[in-house]
Amino acid sequence: MEFIRPLRDFLKSKYPFLSDEDISMVMSFAEIREYPQGEQLLREGETRRILGFVLEGLVRVYFLRDGVDYTFDFREQFEIFGNLDSLLANVPTTRFIEVSTPCRVLMIDYDELQTLTTYNDRIETIRVHILQENLIQSIQRVEQYISLKPEERYLKLLAERPALPNQVPLKHIATYLGVTAVSLSRIRNRIKSD
Amino acid sequence: MEFIRPLRDFLKSKYPFLSDEDISMVMSFAEIREYPQGEQLLREGETRRILGFVLEGLVRVYFLRDGVDYTFDFREQFEIFGNLDSLLANVPTTRFIEVSTPCRVLMIDYDELQTLTTYNDRIETIRVHILQENLIQSIQRVEQYISLKPEERYLKLLAERPALPNQVPLKHIATYLGVTAVSLSRIRNRIKSD
DNA sequence: GATATGCATTAACTTTTGTTAATTAGTCAG
């Protein structure tokens, strides 16, 4: 499969201590799947315990509050997604995961990965690393909601994910930023006038 | 020391798998210290790698952006504080930790705790548990900044920490919520009128 | 006691955001 080569390369550059056998070991428990735009990979209330790795495409994580759709996160190529809070607390998930642009995704059962880690310390290191990266990112996001204006948050998001406005409706970007779609539209208008 | 009794009780109720020897083991590497209001336990840029446990009092975590003080977190009795992102990424901290009301604090060197965990699996479990709790809390906070109005965030904070307005200046609560002190004052005024 | 300092509130005004609705453009199904 031609998708595995770039994945191997990526993993080995990010985690140089991994051997080819380590990667094969993980792969043997993972599934590569393709999903069309709009597909739901996980729904609120489900107890399936999965981690995903985006090989191609864009995935959106969101939740509903009072019937309103709030975007929690975007995940693109070579990023890991999963509702870690529900995996760690072992409770049903509160967030949906859906495919925003057609995706090729590597899916792995979190508990099977957990089992692998008892045999292989390097895979355990990766599991811990995923948790740590998520914690660090969450902390940074809290800091940003506290100290940045919506416009600044938008510019920051654009810098990190320049292609995003072409990949998802702006209304989903708006809720990610904590504002309404109308307000984001005005922010974009203001920015243009420079 | 009479502060250790309630601490032991708390730890054993939260982590029932701990033996008295486990707790003593951690204690032997920890220091109980008292600090007056206003004391700084950690400063931006420092590389000291510490975790703290509040035995009594209230601690505030904050950061500076463009010279402005933004409150990142409050920690009260029986809560753990520490700049986990800098501990995990092994970089100097970006956040200050200061004493808001006179405190009795148990301080432990994170790396010494780390060393303990190689000899004692139950202590490792606690270390991991601390990280997981922090991740879960951070995720919930991101969700709240996205989907709740400042007034709702204030009411939620009050429900969680009812004593807070008597313990810290309101301006610090305001920045925690992501608004100005003037705005929080108006929110409080609005709430009174019920 | 007089003065200085810091904090919360209030006021006055500006800016931004929320809300609702209308408009426009694009996509899809028949």
Next chain:
DNA sequence: CTGACTAATTAACAAAAGTTAATGCATATC
């Protein structure tokens, strides 16, 4: 091609938040 649907923008107005400054209050300092 037409009608239905969705998304983005724009308009108009209301509500909320930011900004600056003034006031009152408590506390600390001399």
